[in-house]
Amino acid sequence: MLGMLRVVNIHKRFGDLDVLRGVSLELERGEVLTIMGPNGSGKTTLLRIIALLEKPDSGFIEFEGSNLTYTQECIDKFKSILAFVPQKPPILSFSVFNNIYLPLRAAGFDSHLAREVSWDMLNIFGLNVYAHKNANKLSTGERQLLALARALALNPKVMLLDEPTAHLDAKHAVMVRNFLKDYVHRRKIYLIVVSHSVDEAKFLSDKLMILVSGVVKALYSGGFDISDVERWL
Amino acid sequence: MELSEIIQISLLSLRVSISAVFLSTIIGVFLGILIATSNFRFRGVLVTLINTFMGTPPVLLGLILYLAFSRVGPLGFLGLLFTPEAMIISQFLLTLPIVIGLTISAIESLPRDLLEFISSVSIKALYKFIFLVNEAKIGILASVLAALGRAVSEVGAVIIVGGNIRYYTRVLTTAIVFYTSAGDFDSAIILGLILIAIYFAINVSLLYFRLKMVVRYA
Numbered sequence: 005m006l007g008m009l010r011v012v013n014i015h016k017r018f019g020d021l022d023v024l025r026g027v028s029l030e031l032e033r034g035e036v037l038t039i040m041g042p043n044g045s046g047k048t049t050l051l052r053i054i055a056l057l058e059k060p061d062s063g064f065i066e067f068e069g070s071n072l073t074y075t076q077e078c079i080d081k082f083k084s085i086l087a088f089v090p091q092k093p094p095i096l097s098f099s100v101f102n103n104i105y106l107p108l109r110a111a112g113f114d115s116h117l118a119r120e121v122s123w124d125m126l127n128i129f130g131l132n133v134y135a136h137k138n139a140n141k142l143s144t145g146e147r148q149l150l151a152l153a154r155a156l157a158l159n160p161k162v163m164l165l166d167e168p169t170a171h172l173d174a175k176h177a178v179m180v181r182n183f184l185k186d187y188v189h190r191r192k193i194y195l196i197v198v199s200h201s202v203d204e205a206k207f208l209s210d211k212l213m214i215l216v217s218g219v220v221k222a223l224y225s226g227g228f229d230i231s232d233v234e235r236w237l
Numbered sequence: 238m239e240l241s242e243i244i245q246i247s248l249l250s251l252r253v254s255i256s257a258v259f260l261s262t263i264i265g266v267f268l269g270i271l272i273a274t275s276n277f278r279f280r281g282v283l284v285t286l287i288n289t290f291m292g293t294p295p296v297l298l299g300l301i302l303y304l305a306f307s308r309v310g311p312l313g314f315l316g317l318l319f320t321p322e323a324m325i326i327s328q329f330l331l332t333l334p335i336v337i338g339l340t341i342s343a344i345e346s347l348p349r350d351l352l353e354f355i356s357s358v359s360i361k362a363l364y365k366f367i368f369l370v371n372e373a374k375i376g377i378l379a380s381v382l383a384a385l386g387r388a389v390s391e392v393g394a395v396i397i398v399g400g401n402i403r404y405y406t407r408v409l410t411t412a413i414v415f416y417t418s419a420g421d422f423d424s425a426i427i428l429g430l431i432l433i434a435i436y437f438a439i440n441v442s443l444l445y446f447r448l449k450m451v452v453r454y455a
Contacts, residue, residue: 057353083357094351097371110364158358 006069007033009054009162009194014063016049016218023049024060025218031211034192036185038205041215042237047198048091050215051164054196055088067162084111087160091167091198093151100142101126101135104154111158125153128183130176144171152180156187162194169204181207202230202237238416238424242404247431250408253321253395254388257328261336262381269340269380270369274356284341290334295327299397302327306398319400324408327394332384339383343376344369375450382443389436409435 009031016024023046031037039047052058054065056072056079065072072078096103104125108118126132129149134142139150148171155163168184169177185208188195199205205212206228214222214236221236272283304310306318317323344352351372359365370377392410399406401415409432416425 055357080360084360086357088353088357090350092350094348094354096351096355096368097374106364106368107358110359110361110368112360 008066008068010066011050011054012064012066014050014053014060014065016046016053016058016060023218024053027063027215027218027220029211029213029220029223031194031196033194034189035210036188036195036197036208037211037213038197038199038209039213039215040199040202040205040233040237041221044217045215046218047215048166051088051166051196051198054162055086055164056082057088082162085161086164087155087158087162088164089151089155089166089168091170093148095139095142095147095150097138097140099136100131100139100150103139103150104157107154108157121157121159125157129153130179145173145176148172149176149180159191160193162196163188164196166198167200168197169199169201177204184208200237202233205233206230238421238427243427243431245404246407246409246412246428247435249321249406250389250410250432251435253324253328253408254385256325257388258332258336258381258384260325260329261332261384265333265336265380265384266340266370266377267366269337270344270366272337273341273344274352274365274369284338287334287338287341291338293331293334295331295391295393295395296397298327298331299394302330302394302398318398319402319406321399321406323398324395324406327398328388328391331391331394332388335384335387336380339380340373340377343373343380346376347372375447378443378447378450382440382447385439385443386436389432389439 011027011029014024014027015022027046027050029037039050041047049058053060056074059074067082072082096106098106101122104122105118108121109115113121123132126135129152131146131150131153134146139147142150148168152165152168155165165184169180172180181204184195184197187193195208197204197208210226212222212224212228212233213220214233216236222233224233272280272287302323303318305312306315306323307313308318317326347369355365355368355372359368390410392414395406395408396411396414399408399411401407401411407415409428413425413428413432416422416428
C-alpha cells in the first residue's frame with residue numbers, strides 16, 4: 005500500500021532461541037510507532053530486521069507498496085532513505101562537525117549544502133560549541149545527540165531509533181522528543197522508536213506496540229492508559 | 238670495509254625495504270579493506286590462503302622469482318634478475334600478505350555498529366574507504382610496522398634474486414651473510430648493529446605516531 009510501512013509475520017531464531025514469533029505491524033507516513041517491552045523481548049532485533057541489517061527466517065517487509073528483498077540493489081535503495089540509530093550509536097574518529105559533514109558528503113550531498121545542514125543540526129542540538137572537538141571525547145549523552153543530529157541531517161524518510169533518549173538528561177530528552185514529534189509531522193516520515201519510557205511513548209506515539217518474548221502482546225492506536233501498559237513491562 | 242661502502246649498503250637496504258613496503262601498503266590496505274567488507278563464496282578460503290602466505294619462506298619465494306626472472310624464465314625478457322628492482326619485487330611479495338592479512342583483522346575488529354553505519358551511509362566508495370582507514374588506522378599502522386620488520390630483516394629472497402653484488406645489490410642482511418662466511422666478523426657485527434639501529438629508528442618513529450593516535454582517539 006502506498007504511504008505505508010508494513011512488517012508482516014516476522015519470525016527470527018538465533019540458535020535455539022525464538023527471538024521473534026510472528027510479529028506484524030503497520031505504520032502510515034507521518035506516524036510514530038513506539039515499541040516497548042522487557043529486556044530481551046526482541047525489540048532491537050525487530051529494528052535491525054526493518055533496517056535490513058538482519059534477515060528474518062520468514063515473513064516480509066513492504067514499503068510503500070514494494071516488497072523489500074535482500075538483494076544488494078534493494079538494500080542500497082532502502083538504506084539511502086533510512087536512518088537507524090542504535091542504542092550505542094557509532095561515532096567516527098573525526099571532529100564533531102565532520103561526524104555530520106563527512107557522512108553527508110559520503111551520501112552524495114554537495115559540499116555547500118552539507119556544510120549548511122551540518123551547522124544547522126549542530127545549532128539545533130546545542131553541539132555547535134563542540135564543533136571542532138574530537139567526537140570520541142564527547143560524553144555518552146552528547147554522543148547520542150550527535151548521532152541523532154547526524155541521522156536527521158541525512159533527511160531520512162524512515163527513522164529507526166533504539167532508545168534515543170536513554171543517556172540524555174531531562175532537559176535534552178524533552179528537547180529531543182519535541183523536535184522529533186514536530187519533525188515527523190512536518191516532514192511526514194515514518195518513525196519507529198524503541199523505548200523503556202512510558203512517558204516518552206505517551207508523548208511521541210501514534211501507535212504503541214508491546215513486545216514480550218518475541219510476541220506482540222498488545223497494540224494500541226490513538227492513545228493508551230499508562231497503567232494498562234505498565235502491567236506488561 | 239670503507240665508510241662509503243657502509244653508507245651505500247645502508248641506503249640501498251632502506252631504498253629496497255621502504256619501496257617494497259610502500260607498494261605493499263598501498264595495494265595491501267586497499268585489498269584488505271575490499272576483502273574485509275565483501276561477502277563472496279570463497280572468502281574464507283582466500284583469507285586462509287593470505288594467512289598462509291604471511292609465513293612464506295623467503296628462500297622459496299626467492300627461488301620462484303629466480304626461475305621466473307632467469308633468462309629462460311617467463312619474465313626473463315624483463316632483465317630484472319640481479320637488480321635492486323628484483324629485490325624490491327621479492328620484498329613486496331613477501332610483505333603484501335602481511336599488510337592484507339593484518340588490515341583484514343583490523344577492519345573486522347571494528348565494532349559491528351560502526352561498520353554497519355559506514356556501509357549504510359557511504360554511497361560513494363571513496364568515503365567508505367576513507368572512513369574505514371581512519372577508524373582502523375592503528376591496526377593498519379601495526380601491519381605496516383610488521384611488514385617493514387619482515388622486509389628489513391629478510392635475507393633469503395634478496396640474496397637469491399639480487400645476487401649480493403658488491404656496490405649494486407648488496408644490502409645489510411646479505412652483506413652480513415657475506416662477511417660472516419668470509420670470516421670478517423668485525424664488519425659483520427658493525428653491519429648488524431647498523432641494521433638494528435635502522436630498524437629501531439623506524440620502529441620508534443612509527444610507534445610515536447601510533448601513540449599520538451591512541452592518545453588522541455582513545
